[in-house]
Amino acid sequence: MTGHPATAYKILTADQWTQFRADGLFHSAPVDLADGYIHLSTRDQLQGTLDKHFAGQSGLVIAEVDLAQLGETVKWEVSRGNALFPHIYGPLPMAAVLGVRQQG
Template sequence: MIYHFCRRSDYSSDAELYINETLSTQGFIHCSPRDHVHVPATLRARGQPDLVVLEIDETRLPKPPVWEDGDPPDPDGRLFPHVYGPIPTAAVVAVHDLPPRPDGSFAPL
């Protein structure tokens, strides 16, 4: 499984595909392994109260994710899964709430 955080209003299970703005600006959708999704969420969306995490079964994607450096690169050399295309909602097996902690950071899933 791979994970992607987004605003609740940006994801609809009724749509056939999920498309994030980074697909058009960077050519891929940023994802994370389960144990690390809270790190980019805290970096990019600190304190945002309306986030969810999409749990994605990568075997249901049209193409497998590509594991590459993050943006910025992880100081420990950790790689992140990038999805080069829209994500079929059939690949999203669960949607988890991601509430911020009092300091605005996010806890691990």
């Protein structure tokens, strides 16, 4: 993953975060399930993702993810605005979460 950030962010609803904490693995949000991978955003992409997909929602949790722990399940693919976004092809383990913060 040379040249890519070492961390990225997953935006979760409060219910998704509660389930993630209980299970120790995050399998997918509805949009992830539809697309076949877990969507992440880099620090620079985060606000755009919040504005586009989570506008007006409260109680969101933003989890910072250590991409190195996910190895080859992370693929950098072109998405919004022709930018490369990190996508996880597989579950996200809680062990890869470096920290969280509340949003909204």
